[in-house]
Amino acid sequence: MPEYPVWNVGGVGHGWIIGLIAMTHVYISHFAIGGGLYMAVTEALAVKRNDQAMIGYLRSHSNFLLLLTTVLGAMGGIGIWFAVGLVNPASIQALIHNFMFFWAIEWVVFVVEIAIAFFYYYSWDKVSPQFHVKLAWLYFIISAFSLLVINGILTFMLTPGKWLETGNVWDGFFNPSYFPSVIVRFLIMCTIAGVFSIFTSSRVKDENLRTRLLHYSAKWLMPSFFLLPFFLYWYFTSLPADVAKLLETGIANIGAGNLSVLTRVLLLTMLLSVTIYVIALVGPFFNPKIFTFGFSVAILILGLIVTGATESIREMIRKPYTVYGYLYSNGTLKKASADSSNYGILKHYPWIAEKEITPANMKTVGQKIFLAQCQSCHTPTGYRSMKDLAKGWDREFIFRRLTTLPATGIMPPFMGDEQERRALADYIGDIVGAGPWPPTDSIPTTTPAPAPTASIKN
Amino acid sequence: MQNQLPIPHPDPLGVPGDIGLILFLLYLTFFLHVILMNALLGGAFMTVISEWISRKTNNQQTKDHHIHLAEKLGHILPFSVSLTVSMGIAPLLFVQVIYGQFFYTSSVLMAWIWLSVVFLIVIGYYSLYAYTRGFERWANRRYIFMIISCVMFFLIAFIYVNNLTLMQTPQKWLDIYTQTNGTGYHWNMDEATLMPRYLHFAFSAIAVAGMLVLILGMREKKDNALSSFMKRWGGTWFLIGTVANTVVGFMFYFAIPEALRKAFTEGTGQMLFLSSHALFIIGTLAIAAVTFLKANNMIGWVGITAMLVGIAEKVISRDLLRQEYLKQVNWTHAVLQTKPQNDVIALFFISFVAGIGLLLWVYIRYKKEVAAHTQQS
Numbered sequence: 001m002p003e004y005p006v007w008n009v010g011g012v013g014h015g016w017i018i019g020l021i022a023m024t025h026v027y028i029s030h031f032a033i034g035g036g037l038y039m040a041v042t043e044a045l046a047v048k049r050n051d052q053a054m055i056g057y058l059r060s061h062s063n064f065l066l067l068l069t070t071v072l073g074a075m076g077g078i079g080i081w082f083a084v085g086l087v088n089p090a091s092i093q094a095l096i097h098n099f100m101f102f103w104a105i106e107w108v109v110f111v112v113e114i115a116i117a118f119f120y121y122y123s124w125d126k127v128s129p130q131f132h133v134k135l136a137w138l139y140f141i142i143s144a145f146s147l148l149v150i151n152g153i154l155t156f157m158l159t160p161g162k163w164l165e166t167g168n169v170w171d172g173f174f175n176p177s178y179f180p181s182v183i184v185r186f187l188i189m190c191t192i193a194g195v196f197s198i199f200t201s202s203r204v205k206d207e208n209l210r211t212r213l214l215h216y217s218a219k220w221l222m223p224s225f226f227l228l229p230f231f232l233y234w235y236f237t238s239l240p241a242d243v244a245k246l247l248e249t250g251i252a253n254i255g256a257g258n259l260s261v262l263t264r265v266l267l268l269t270m271l272l273s274v275t276i277y278v279i280a281l282v283g284p285f286f287n288p289k290i291f292t293f294g295f296s297v298a299i300l301i302l303g304l305i306v307t308g309a310t311e312s313i314r315e316m317i318r319k320p321y322t323v324y325g326y327l328y329s330n331g332t333l334k335k336a337s338a339d340s341s342n343y344g345i346l347k348h349y350p351w352i353a354e355k356e357i358t359p360a361n362m363k364t365v366g367q368k369i370f371l372a373q374c375q376s377c378h379t380p381t382g383y384r385s386m387k388d389l390a391k392g393w394d395r396e397f398i399f400r401r402l403t404t405l406p407a408t409g410i411m412p413p414f415m416g417d418e419q420e421r422r423a424l425a426d427y428i429g430d431i432v433g434a435g436p437w438p439p440t441d442s443i444p445t446t447t448p449a450p451a452p453t454a455s456i457k458n
Numbered sequence: 459m460q461n462q463l464p465i466p467h468p469d470p471l472g473v474p475g476d477i478g479l480i481l482f483l484l485y486l487t488f489f490l491h492v493i494l495m496n497a498l499l500g501g502a503f504m505t506v507i508s509e510w511i512s513r514k515t516n517n518q519q520t521k522d523h524h525i526h527l528a529e530k531l532g533h534i535l536p537f538s539v540s541l542t543v544s545m546g547i548a549p550l551l552f553v554q555v556i557y558g559q560f561f562y563t564s565s566v567l568m569a570w571i572w573l574s575v576v577f578l579i580v581i582g583y584y585s586l587y588a589y590t591r592g593f594e595r596w597a598n599r600r601y602i603f604m605i606i607s608c609v610m611f612f613l614i615a616f617i618y619v620n621n622l623t624l625m626q627t628p629q630k631w632l633d634i635y636t637q638t639n640g641t642g643y644h645w646n647m648d649e650a651t652l653m654p655r656y657l658h659f660a661f662s663a664i665a666v667a668g669m670l671v672l673i674l675g676m677r678e679k680k681d682n683a684l685s686s687f688m689k690r691w692g693g694t695w696f697l698i699g700t701v702a703n704t705v706v707g708f709m710f711y712f713a714i715p716e717a718l719r720k721a722f723t724e725g726t727g728q729m730l731f732l733s734s735h736a737l738f739i740i741g742t743l744a745i746a747a748v749t750f751l752k753a754n755n756m757i758g759w760v761g762i763t764a765m766l767v768g769i770a771e772k773v774i775s776r777d778l779l780r781q782e783y784l785k786q787v788n789w790t791h792a793v794l795q796t797k798p799q800n801d802v803i804a805l806f807f808i809s810f811v812a813g814i815g816l817l818l819w820v821y822i823r824y825k826k827e828v829a830a831h832t833q834q835s
Binding site for chain 2 (some may be wrong): 003004005006007008009010017021067071072074075076078079082083085086089092093094096097098100101103104107108109110111112113114116118119123124127128131135138142169170262333350351353370406449
């Protein structure tokens with residue numbers, strides 16, 4: 001049973017609050033690392049060839065990198081931390097308690113990374129070119145370290161692996177999807193570095209330099225174009241069997257026209273990714289002279305959408321958990337849900353002042369139960385709304401449906417007793433405009449509704 | 459009593475290290491954070507004042523000195539933001555490990571306000587960059603950027619004080635949650651200690667920024683007039699901040715419920731309380747001597763050191779007070795279960811030392827490179 005108060009965000013939905021911050025942060029933080037590699041490789045080349053025009057561009061690109069990553073990128077990371085702490089305190093609490101000293105290591109790496117970024121940017125023309133290139137490499141290596149640390153915690157959430165049995169933090173850190181995820185993210189970083197450098201290159205006034213830069217930057221998208229499918233396949237094979245089934249079901253149903261949200265987002269991600277590669281190939285790679293700033297903005301925005309979509313896929317396939325097999329997305333421990341003595345929301349959840357349900361308070365309590373049990377994923381009328389999901393259902397059906405939520409494969413069990421189930425069904429019934437209850441004695445209390453197949457409908 | 463209050467249980471995974479060790483890390487990193495944060499907050503304030511004076515004065519030398527100081531602070535402040543934020547991450551992490559059940563709950567009660575901190579920092583940070591990068595280009599209007607930054611940072615500090623006072627009074631939580639229906643717009647304005655506590659921080663910031671300007675003055679070797687201006691100006695603002703803080707400190711002390719004042723009057727708390735104030739008196743006298751009697755810089759360094767040690771003691775006192783608050787709801791550190799992860803802790807300390815070592819190496823190499831490059835050109 002969750003123990004924290006729930007932040008009532010109305011129709012916005014908790015998912016969007018984290019999602020909007022996360023997609024911005026992930027995009028920029030990947031650029032911070034990929035961009036570091038881009039700077040190191042490109043500056044080393046430019047110094048070797050004594051290409052002053054290229055060095056001039058890199059100086060201004062590093063300014064862009066610094067201003068974007070050390071402010072918006074860094075604050076975005078803290079923003080995710082704040083946001084998760086607000087929408088799902090139990091999750092962040094578990095992650096921090098399990099990985100506290102890994103977080104502390106990540107903090108050390110972050111501080112060093114930021115400091116070296118400053119050394120790098122503010123030492124243009126003040127140190128030898130060779131030392132400056134060394135600083136670029138150092139920045140990249142340290143920032144890559146930050147990925148190696150945070151990746152262990154991020155992948156743990158989806159594939160905690162042996163940790164579930166052993167409780168050993170190393171089992172959780174080096175979990176089944178750790179290595180494929182590192183490589184996938186590394187390839188994506190190179191792509192994002194290319195996308196951002198295409199963006200800044202397209203603003204260069206000198207046509208000859210701009211053409212060279214665009215052609216060169218487009219090459220940074222190629223490794224992921226060729227390699228990403230293989231490593232993504234490896235990544236997907238490391239996921240839990242239920243997740244694989246969820247993905248397969250969605251893909252298999254494409255032919256039947258039954259597109260789950262997961263499948264739709266997956267398709268969108270693939271289509272947009274291919275679009276980015278095609279634009280990069282046709283534009284900056286083969287025809288850099290005709291490539292305009294407008295196109296570079298388009299690629300940049302598409303990249304942001306793809307980042308957001310892939311992050312939302314990661315979130316969707318983790319359902320109904322925030323830590324797979326351990327903690328449900330509404331803050332209930334899986335272990336606790338198996339013990340019937342933990343059921344009874346008014347008895348166990350301290351944030352509902354009413355301690356018994358009466359006809360007079362039924363609707364109020366129903367709304368509070370919705371907040372406590374459902375709002376981590378649903379809203380009444382906004383994002384993933386009950387208004388759409390329970391459309392056409394009557395109160396009795398909703399009442400029965402609440403007993404079979406885990407059968408969907410994507411929802412945690414409802415932790416309330418029969419009366420609380422009735423109050424919640426009444427509240428949801430009001431949202432969807434259902435008719436009145438049938439006579440009380442005709443409501444079955446134990447008959448389960450038919451279990452739907454596992455899919456994420458909305 | 460705890461059972462009747464909606465205080466969540468500590469995380470079942472336990473605390474992955476010795477509580478004493480984590481408290482030590484909390485105090486150490488919070489001390490670094492609070493010094494940097496004070497320098498940033500007070501520095502932004504002093505830059506606004508210098509901008510204002512440089513526009514009002516008819517004395518050319520005063521004008522030049524204030525513009526010089528504003529430019530200098532403008533260059534330092536973006537680094538200060540980065541360092542303040544970086545050094546703020548660690549104590550926030552350690553607070554969440556030990557006091558998470560309180561901290562998350564109070565954060566949810568003021569969720570929108572708490573989340574806004576992230577956006578306010580971004581605005582304040584970019585505004586600082588706009589000020590610094592546009593110092594010449596936007597000479598007539600650059601002060602607007604500094605005012606924006608200053609307002610953002612003082613507002614963030616106020617939000618922090620709201621949350622950190624709310625987290626230690628679980629008695630109020632359920633009523634707040636019921637009244638606000640969990641919408642997350644609650645300010646903790648009815649808290650008696652809120653304003654004195656906030657002002658205590660705000661005036662400390664002005665005093666610390668005064669010390670920063672004093673240091674800049676003591677380190678200025680080329681221009682004597684500028685050096686003595688910065689020493690006098692910095693010392694004066696240090697004294698203004700300190701005197702104001704003495705008044706506010708009394709207000710804060712008496713706003714704390716009497717039963718909880720034993721955080722300052724018994725045992726370790728009393729020792730810290732007395733010795734920190736003794737150090738503040740020594741520090742204030744030494745800095746006053748440098749400011750008004752033109753005493754040797756060494757006296758100034760002694761004063762600054764005494765102030766910093768005093769502030770470090772105050773950091774511990776602050777946590778002792780929090781512990782007294784939580785004892786009211788039958789909570790002590792003893793309720794926390796520890797499950798030390800010694801190998802990861804060792805790895806953390808290795809990375810900590812390696813990180814400092816690497817930065818030192820880069821700094822030394824950078825200095826050498828700059829010297830060699832300057833000689834060449």
